[in-house]
Amino acid sequence: MHQIYKRDRGDMADGSRIRELRTRRGLLQRELAEMAGVTESAVRNYELGLRTPRPQHLKAIARALEVDPASLVDYGVDTARDALEVLFRLEEGFGATPEADDGGARVAVDPAAPGAQKLDAAVRAWAAMRARRDSGEISEEEYLDWKRGFGE
Incomplete structure (x- = not known):
């Protein structure tokens, strides 16, 4: 089962980064989901910050977006x-x-x-x-x- 996304965790994927990269690449959520081997609803939930991808899914999404997985992580540097x-x-x-x-x-x-x-x-x-x-x-x-x- 997926974990619920928590903004105070530094090891969670930042859904806005996934969305930004997906849209810059001209991909629909469905297309990214197919490329990463996850469901379209999973991508939607990740981008909305409702859920966080498991490590293997984060790696697959990063691979599909052609980025390092670390670039998708929210390190909590807000101040x-x-x-x-x-x-x-x-x-x-x-x-x-x-x-x-x-x-x-x-x-x-x-x-x-x-x-x-x-x-x-x-x-x-x-x-x-x-x-x-x-x-x-x-x-x-x-x-x-x-x-x-x-x-x-």
Whole structure:
């Protein structure tokens, strides 16, 4: 039996992300359901936030949408305090550090910190793609697709 969707769980699929990606891909709920091997009513309930997909269904939906399953998860980062907690955890686990000057505040990744090499490479890839978007080399949609599919 499916679990009831709870907004305070950080490991639940975010139905609005499923809906956004499905519609951007030009798919009907029925089509996504067929591609993912679930029922149309399941997709509808996921998108409405009434239910959450089981892990295997989340993976199948992500595969059908051509995104990494992590891009469909609601991590519960709704406030500045929530975001700060994420940054604190990046500091603890990956050596991220805050930097501030007159130009603003930012987070830096020290590639020499234990466990930080992959994060450093990922942030560098993100910076490169964002620069391509900002220069007009790629569209906003291509940028969003890259973000959702990163790590597949």
